[in-house]
Amino acid sequence: MTLYHKTVADDEEATARAVREAAAAAPLVILTGxxxxxxDDLTRQAFSRVLRSPLVLHAPxxxxxxxxxxxxxxxxxxxxxxxxxCPRGATVLxxxxxxxxxxxxxxxxxxxxxxxxxxxxxxxxxxxxxxxRLAHGxxxxxxxxxxxxxxxxxxxxxxxxxxxMRRDRNPIVGTTVSDSIVSVRIRSDFPEYEAARxxxxxxxxxxxxxxxxxxxxxxxxAIQEAVARQLKRSGLRLATAESCTGGxxxxxVTDVAGSSGWFVGGWVAYANDLKRSExxxxxxxxxxxxxxxxxxxxxxAEGALRKSGADIALATTxxxxxxxxxxxxPVGTVWIGLARKGKGxxxxxxxxxxxxxTRAMVRDRAAKTALNMLRMDLIRLx
Amino acid sequence: MTLYHKTVADDEEATARAVREAAAAAPLVILTGxxxxxxDDLTRQAFSRVLRSPLVLHAPxxxxxxxxxxxxxxxxxxxxxxxxxCPRGATVLxxxxxxxxxxxxxxxxxxxxxxxxxxxxxxxxxxxxxxxRLAHGxxxxxxxxxxxxxxxxxxxxxxxxxxxMRRDRNPIVGTTVSDSIVSVRIRSDFPEYEAARxxxxxxxxxxxxxxxxxxxxxxxxAIQEAVARQLKRSGLRLATAESCTGGxxxxxVTDVAGSSGWFVGGWVAYANDLKRSExxxxxxxxxxxxxxxxxxxxxxAEGALRKSGADIALATTxxxxxxxxxxxxPVGTVWIGLARKGKGxxxxxxxxxxxxxTRAMVRDRAAKTALNMLRMDLIRLx
Numbered sequence: 001m002t003l004y005h006k007t008v009a010d011d012e013e014a015t016a017r018a019v020r021e022a023a024a025a026a027p028l029v030i031l032t033g034x035x036x037x038x039x040d041d042l043t044r045q046a047f048s049r050v051l052r053s054p055l056v057l058h059a060p061x062x063x064x065x066x067x068x069x070x071x072x073x074x075x076x077x078x079x080x081x082x083x084x085x086c087p088r089g090a091t092v093l094x095x096x097x098x099x100x101x102x103x104x105x106x107x108x109x110x111x112x113x114x115x116x117x118x119x120x121x122x123x124x125x126x127x128x129x130x131x132x133r134l135a136h137g138x139x140x141x142x143x144x145x146x147x148x149x150x151x152x153x154x155x156x157x158x159x160x161x162x163x164x165m166r167r168d169r170n171p172i173v174g175t176t177v178s179d180s181i182v183s184v185r186i187r188s189d190f191p192e193y194e195a196a197r198x199x200x201x202x203x204x205x206x207x208x209x210x211x212x213x214x215x216x217x218x219x220x221x222a223i224q225e226a227v228a229r230q231l232k233r234s235g236l237r238l239a240t241a242e243s244c245t246g247g248x249x250x251x252x253v254t255d256v257a258g259s260s261g262w263f264v265g266g267w268v269a270y271a272n273d274l275k276r277s278e279x280x281x282x283x284x285x286x287x288x289x290x291x292x293x294x295x296x297x298x299x300x301a302e303g304a305l306r307k308s309g310a311d312i313a314l315a316t317t318x319x320x321x322x323x324x325x326x327x328x329x330p331v332g333t334v335w336i337g338l339a340r341k342g343k344g345x346x347x348x349x350x351x352x353x354x355x356x357x358t359r360a361m362v363r364d365r366a367a368k369t370a371l372n373m374l375r376m377d378l379i380r381l382x
Numbered sequence: 383m384t385l386y387h388k389t390v391a392d393d394e395e396a397t398a399r400a401v402r403e404a405a406a407a408a409p410l411v412i413l414t415g416x417x418x419x420x421x422d423d424l425t426r427q428a429f430s431r432v433l434r435s436p437l438v439l440h441a442p443x444x445x446x447x448x449x450x451x452x453x454x455x456x457x458x459x460x461x462x463x464x465x466x467x468c469p470r471g472a473t474v475l476x477x478x479x480x481x482x483x484x485x486x487x488x489x490x491x492x493x494x495x496x497x498x499x500x501x502x503x504x505x506x507x508x509x510x511x512x513x514x515r516l517a518h519g520x521x522x523x524x525x526x527x528x529x530x531x532x533x534x535x536x537x538x539x540x541x542x543x544x545x546x547m548r549r550d551r552n553p554i555v556g557t558t559v560s561d562s563i564v565s566v567r568i569r570s571d572f573p574e575y576e577a578a579r580x581x582x583x584x585x586x587x588x589x590x591x592x593x594x595x596x597x598x599x600x601x602x603x604a605i606q607e608a609v610a611r612q613l614k615r616s617g618l619r620l621a622t623a624e625s626c627t628g629g630x631x632x633x634x635v636t637d638v639a640g641s642s643g644w645f646v647g648g649w650v651a652y653a654n655d656l657k658r659s660e661x662x663x664x665x666x667x668x669x670x671x672x673x674x675x676x677x678x679x680x681x682x683a684e685g686a687l688r689k690s691g692a693d694i695a696l697a698t699t700x701x702x703x704x705x706x707x708x709x710x711x712p713v714g715t716v717w718i719g720l721a722r723k724g725k726g727x728x729x730x731x732x733x734x735x736x737x738x739x740t741r742a743m744v745r746d747r748a749a750k751t752a753l754n755m756l757r758m759d760l761i762r763l764x
């Protein structure tokens with residue numbers, strides 16, 4: 001269990017104090033960051049101060065850092081030499097993912113690790129050097145799973161979960177919300193692996209039963225990954241026609257590796273002229289109904305479907321703000337259109353939403369809601 | 383100066399202990415998060431425990447929370463009632479931006495604030511309730527500015543800054559890097575405002591002199607905001623044609639409020655068919671040179687310029703990975719095209735890059751590099 005997480009200023013003595021405090025409180029301490037090449041990277045010095053052991057050059061690390069730069073076709077800048085320093089007597093942990101090696105040493109009865117702060121280096125180093133030592137001999141197994149839901153607020157999700165959220169329950173269930181996605185975290189804490197696994201699974205199933213179609217994924221999966229799985233399975237190909245989301249939906253679906261298998265492409269029809277010339281939305285329709293209207297959302301989705309040759313298309317048109325709102329169409333108003341090829345015909349529908357918050361929040365919610373409409377549509381279809 | 387930042391588990395006693403520790407260490411403590419409506423929100427209870435004062439219902443807060451939900455056209459879920467509880471004797475701080483009010487109380491010689499963790503609520507509450515009390519009477523003024531640079535690594539930036547980064551300098555200058563943007567943070571610490579301001583300004587100028595065109599903005603500005611300012615000033619209108627960045631560039635530029643003034647729109651030409659049918663890239667060119675080639679990047683930029691009626695167009699085509707790489711075009715290879723209308727002609731050029739890292743990193747770097755090419759082009763133009 002994580003006792004606490006503490007961030008300190010770029011100050012050698014403050015860092016050293018935090019290391020001593022943590023080592024006194026926990027048998028395992030992980031320091032991240034401050035191993036960079038610049039003068040405000042002070043973790044190495046602070047660690048050396050705590051250990052009362054001078055920094056010495058570790059020649060194999062220096063060779064490795066030089067080789068890393070060479071592989072990028074560059075000379076090692078002189079500043080990076082400092083990354084090969086390590087407190088005498090401490091263990092150097094090879095960094096296969098970047099320049100600064102990790103450092104491990106005992107501080108009193110605690111084992112202290114220092115890793116680079118860059119997530120793509122820190123995460124694999126944690127997995128390689130720390131995780132295997134955690135797995136055995138503690139007499140306690142903690143397994144966790146997080147389910148992600150979209151389409152309802154945190155209070156609604158919590159009240160749907162009811163008794164499952166009792167604080168004295170094991171596995172314990174908690175909710176958090178971030179960017180309109182409600183995450184349900186399940187933590188199973190047992191003396192043995194098998195019991196922890198079984199209980200986790202049963203609770204996970206119970207949560208899914210209570211939340212039904214709201215749950216789209218687990219353990220950090222994004223909503224576009226759920227959509228990707230469905231499209232792959234169904235063999236349908238997607239196109240997008242975005243106005244207020246300005247490419248956000250296309251970016252989200254192309255976040256997924258292999259998206260070229262089911263994503264044809266899309267339009268960012270920001271100017272009305274482009275809605276007309278590229279997607280065939282009649283100028284008279286825009287003039288009469290406004291660009292933010294059911295008719296235009298439908299016409300954009302149909303246009304994208306027709307011009308791309310895809311099987312299903314999403315369209316958005318709305319007022320992301322902060323300007324451009326009116327009494328009839330206030331900031332946050334978004335029409336989302338969905339067109340799908342049927343047998344010899346095209347089914348088109350559009351829904352209107354009003355999202356609260358800033359421009360970024362409106363756009364984020366609009367894109368996720370569009371992808372969720374697609375997800376629900378594909379669930380019904382299959 | 384921030385002494386430290388500490389994150390604790392959703393546990394009432396651990397939270398209470400962290401509050402006591404912080405109040406003993408600093409005259410001002412800010413708690414964030416854990417004021418939500420669910421059972422794992424425990425800051426209120428922990429605060430009450432530290433104060434040895436029971437939680438009591440604060441009727442005006444309850445009325446305000448009900449009204450907040452009503453303004454969204456919804457009933458207040460019963461769970462949210464708990465957000466109107468406050469330790470007896472503590473001060474309730476009205477939350478104009480969400481549901482949970484803040485709480486202020488003395489703990490020993492320290493003033494402790496509890497705010498919601500949602501940034502859009504926390505930030506304005508900090509500004510309203512804490513900042514005015516910090517501004518006077520300390521005998522010390524700290525001003526900061528952060529300059530953002532793109533196009534060189536952290537070591538290169540640091541060595542260009544040279545003496546400016548000495549740790550005994552005031553203002554002190556430090557660098558951090560995040561998603562390939564190097565940020566240079568300047569911190570000016572003087573007894574008086576005017577001296578702090580003058581020194582900050584002088585150091586900021588010195589940093590800009592050393593880094594030249596690498597600096598695109600300051601204090602959290604994004605590269606697309608720099609581009610937006612230039613386009614607005616020059617009166618030029620932009621279009622995009624994206625393959626490997628899949629809508630990311632369009633999303634970035636439409637992040638900026640008012641982008642409809644200078645962004646016409648764009649294409650996400652993911653499938654080769656769409657590159658051909660929508661942007662007029664010859665099928666024979668794709669067959670002969672490959673979709674990831676100088677010729678296709680140039681043709682995409684030209685096509686976007688022609689079909690959109692914009693003055694300047696960006697195009698990307700590359701191998702974002704993890705699959706699709708080859709010996710000649712490994713993962714990370716990206717061609718970026720730029721087309722600009724001149725007097726009676728169109729100037730087109732393309733550059734090839736090879737970005738390291740994951741799919742997300744390659745896409746992020748490609749989009750920022752494209753926007754930076756545009757920025758440098760517009761600097762030369764004006």
